[in-house]
Amino acid sequence: MASPFDSIIFDLDDTLYPSTTGIDKCIKKNIELFLIHKCGFSESKASTLRVQLFKTYGSTLAGLRALGHDITAEEYHSFVHGSLPYDVIKPDAQLRNLLRTINQRKIIFTNSDRIHALTVLDRLGIKDCFEQIICFETINPNLPKATRPEEFPVLLKPSLDAFKIALHAANVDPRRTLFLDDSIRNVAAAKEVGLYTVLVGKTVKSEGADYVVECVNSVPQVIPEIWGNEMEMDGDDGTMRRSKSELEAVLATAAVGA
Numbered sequence: 001m002a003s004p005f006d007s008i009i010f011d012l013d014d015t016l017y018p019s020t021t022g023i024d025k026c027i028k029k030n031i032e033l034f035l036i037h038k039c040g041f042s043e044s045k046a047s048t049l050r051v052q053l054f055k056t057y058g059s060t061l062a063g064l065r066a067l068g069h070d071i072t073a074e075e076y077h078s079f080v081h082g083s084l085p086y087d088v089i090k091p092d093a094q095l096r097n098l099l100r101t102i103n104q105r106k107i108i109f110t111n112s113d114r115i116h117a118l119t120v121l122d123r124l125g126i127k128d129c130f131e132q133i134i135c136f137e138t139i140n141p142n143l144p145k146a147t148r149p150e151e152f153p154v155l156l157k158p159s160l161d162a163f164k165i166a167l168h169a170a171n172v173d174p175r176r177t178l179f180l181d182d183s184i185r186n187v188a189a190a191k192e193v194g195l196y197t198v199l200v201g202k203t204v205k206s207e208g209a210d211y212v213v214e215c216v217n218s219v220p221q222v223i224p225e226i227w228g229n230e231m232e233m234d235g236d237d238g239t240m241r242r243s244k245s246e247l248e249a250v251l252a253t254a255a256v257g258a
């Protein structure tokens, strides 16, 4: 049987590296500092406002602009990501080996800006494993042209419009595409646009999740169908045999790491 998937789309933060690095906490802290120092909100208000804006608008930046604050995406991203301790993200050789056994198209789809995405992929040592990075700038091409902050809404996952733009940019058929993300909201939206979905970093499937993996490196055990019949096929084709042994090596490493 051939693989049911022609393409695999990966979220980045907390999907390709675990939230235990603490990067997500630093991002939240920096967003609150942005609200205090750049927008003039009080320290006591910043934390609740960040959560409110995220719930209502999808992100703090989206919320601030929708409410008329003239904040550019560049100044927001450079403040929020500029001082992150990226050195806590280490090269992941196991993930690199795993990605290299996947012959399908591999695409990143992140709400983060391109500089952050490239920095993280570089730290993980997997930048060359992806053919395309769909990021904030891809989903929001008109934002720099806005004459007032609320002119164009900031689009981000889990908005269905963001997914539609991403699927178009990636030129994939959602019915033949696997999508991995750590966000329950993003997985539910991905299912709505017809993608096969993997919830990452949890133990229980959420609504719309076809699979759940505690860690991206567990994908071979949980979704072996990505590799189709390459595991069983052991004919004269050297390529097939090589990919079988590669996969077995990855599985062995994954088992040791578990």
Ligand SMILES: [Mg+2]
Residues within 6 Å of the ligand: 011, 012, 013, 014, 015, 181, 182, 183
């Ligand atoms: Mg994420």
